[in-house]
Amino acid sequence: MDLKLSELAGTASEAVITVWHVKEGDRVERDQDILEVVTDKATFDVPAPVSGVVTGIFKKEGETVRVDEVIARIEP
Amino acid sequence: MEAVDAGILGYTEALGLQEDLLGRRIKDEIGDTLLFVEHPAVVTLGRVSEEGAYDVEHFERTGVPVVKTGRGGKNTYHAPGQLVVYPFVDLKKKKKDISRYIDVLEVSCAGALNKLGVPAAGNLKRRGVWVGEEKIAFIGIAVKKWVTYHGISVNINNDIEAFSFMDPCGESDIRVTSAREVLGRELDMIEVKKVFSSELTRGMEEEWT
Numbered sequence: 001m002d003l004k005l006s007e008l009a010g011t012a013s014e015a016v017i018t019v020w021h022v023k024e025g026d027r028v029e030r031d032q033d034i035l036e037v038v039t040d041k042a043t044f045d046v047p048a049p050v051s052g053v054v055t056g057i058f059k060k061e062g063e064t065v066r067v068d069e070v071i072a073r074i075e076p
Numbered sequence: 077m078e079a080v081d082a083g084i085l086g087y088t089e090a091l092g093l094q095e096d097l098l099g100r101r102i103k104d105e106i107g108d109t110l111l112f113v114e115h116p117a118v119v120t121l122g123r124v125s126e127e128g129a130y131d132v133e134h135f136e137r138t139g140v141p142v143v144k145t146g147r148g149g150k151n152t153y154h155a156p157g158q159l160v161v162y163p164f165v166d167l168k169k170k171k172k173d174i175s176r177y178i179d180v181l182e183v184s185c186a187g188a189l190n191k192l193g194v195p196a197a198g199n200l201k202r203r204g205v206w207v208g209e210e211k212i213a214f215i216g217i218a219v220k221k222w223v224t225y226h227g228i229s230v231n232i233n234n235d236i237e238a239f240s241f242m243d244p245c246g247e248s249d250i251r252v253t254s255a256r257e258v259l260g261r262e263l264d265m266i267e268v269k270k271v272f273s274s275e276l277t278r279g280m281e282e283e284w285t
Contacts, residue, residue, distance in 0.1 A: 007172050018123070031221065038123045041203050042148035042174050043218040043226075 001050055003072040005065065008039055014064050015039045017071070026054045028074065035072075037065075052076040077277040079110040081269060084156055087118045087143050094162055098225045101164040110276055111162040112269050115154035118142075119242065122149035122216045130242035140238070147226035149216030150246035157233035157256075159268055161185075163276060168222040171284045178203065178215060181228050184279035185213050188272045189230070192263060194255050204245065205230070210253035214245060230272075231255065233262045 008015055015037040022034045028048040035046050056073035059065050082093060090113050100106045119135055119142040129151050135142060140153075154160060167177060182198040185205045189196035189212065196213070199206045205213035205228075213230040231254035239252040255263050 007174050016124075033220070038148055040124065040149065041178060041215050041217060043123050043146055044148075044174060045218075045220040047221055 001052070001074050001076065002070040003034075003046075003049065003074060004070055005037060005044075005046070005067045008037070008042065008044065008067050014066050015044070016064050017059055017061050018043075020057065020061055022054050022057075024054055024057050028052065028054060048074060050074055050076055077108050077110055077273075077280055078106065079112060079269070079273040079277075082111060082113040084114045084116065087115050087120060087141075087154065090115065090160075090162075091145070094164075094225050097162075097164050098220060098223060101166060101223045102221045104166075106164075108166060108280060109164045110273060111164070112272070113160045113162070114156045114158060114265070115160060117153075117155040117238070119151060119153055120145050120147075120216075121151045122147050124148070124246070125150045126246055129246050134241040135238075138238075145216075145226070147216040147218045149214070150244075151242055152214045152216065152229060152244055153238045153242060154229055155234040155238065157235070157262075157265070158254075159230045159232050159265070159272060160227070161230070161272060161276065162227040163224055163280065165224045165280055166222060167219065167224065170280070172222060173284070174217075174219055176284055177224060178217065180279045180284070181215060181217075181276075182213075184275045185228055185230060185272070187279070188268075188275035189213075189255065191271050191275065192255060192268060194258050202247075207253050207258055210251045211244065212253050212255070212258075231257075232265065232268055 019036040030051045052074040
C-alpha cells in the first residue's frame with residue numbers, strides 16, 4: 001500500500017517530514033505512529049493505515065513533500 | 077460535545093491538562109471535548125517558528141515568558157481576555173481530513189463571533205479568522221492517533237498591543253484586532269464561551285461530506 005498525506009490537502013499543499021519512527025524492513029501494526037509531519041498550521045503524527053512491513057521509504061527527514069506524493073510503502 | 081472551562085490557567089499547566097484529555101480521548105474514555113482556557117501573558121512558538129519572528133528584548137523586559145510548543149503554526153501571543161479553545165475531536169469517527177477540520181474550526185469561530193456582533197469571516201487565501209483585513213483568531217493544531225489537540229485563540233477583550241512586537245503566525249504584514257476593538261466595548265467571557273461552545277459543537281457534530 002502506498003502511503004500519501006492526502007488528509008492534509010488544502011491545509012497546505014506541502015508538508016515537511018520531521019521524524020521517521022520506522023525504517024525500511026520494520027514490521028508495523030495498524031495505528032502505530034510511523035512518522036511526524038508539519039504543515040503551516042498542523043503537526044500530524046501519522047499512524048500506519050495497515051499492518052505490514054515497511055518496504056520503501058522515499059522521503060527523508062527534513063524533506064518537503066507534496067500531499068499527493070508517495071512517501072512510503074507498506075506491504076501487508 | 078462536552079465543554080470544560082479551566083478559567084485562567086498557565087500555558088504549561090494547560091498543556092498537562094491537554095495531554096491528559098488527549099490520552100483519554102485516544103483511549104475513548106471520554107467523548108469529543110472542548111477545553112476553554114485563558115492564559116496569563118505568554119508568547120508561544122509553534123513547530124515551524126522562525127528566529128527573529130518576535131522581539132525578544134521586549135518580551136524579556138515585560139516579563140512575558142516564551143514557550144516552545146509542539147503545535148503546528150508559528151509564533152503567537154496569549155493573554156487574559158483572549159479565548160483559547162482546545163478541541164479534542166476524534167477525526168476517525170468524523171472524517172480523516174485535517175484540512176476539513178481546520179475549515180470547520182474557522183467557520184464555527186467566525187459564526188460565534190458573528191453571533192456576538194463581530195463581522196468575522198474566514199479567508200480563502202489565508203488561514204485564521206479575519207475582520208476585513210485584520211486577524212482576530214489564530215490557528216495552530218496537532219493530531220495524534222487521529223485525535224486533535226491544541227486549537228484556536230480568539231482576541232476578545234485582551235490587549236492586542238503585544239502583537240505589534242511580533243510577526244503573528246510568522247507573517248510580517250498582518251494587522252491584528254479584537255472583539256473589543258471592533259465593538260468598542262468588552263464582552264462577557266461567560267457568554268462568549270457559551271456561544272463558542274454551541275457553534276463549535278454544531279460544526280463538529282454536523283455531517284462532514
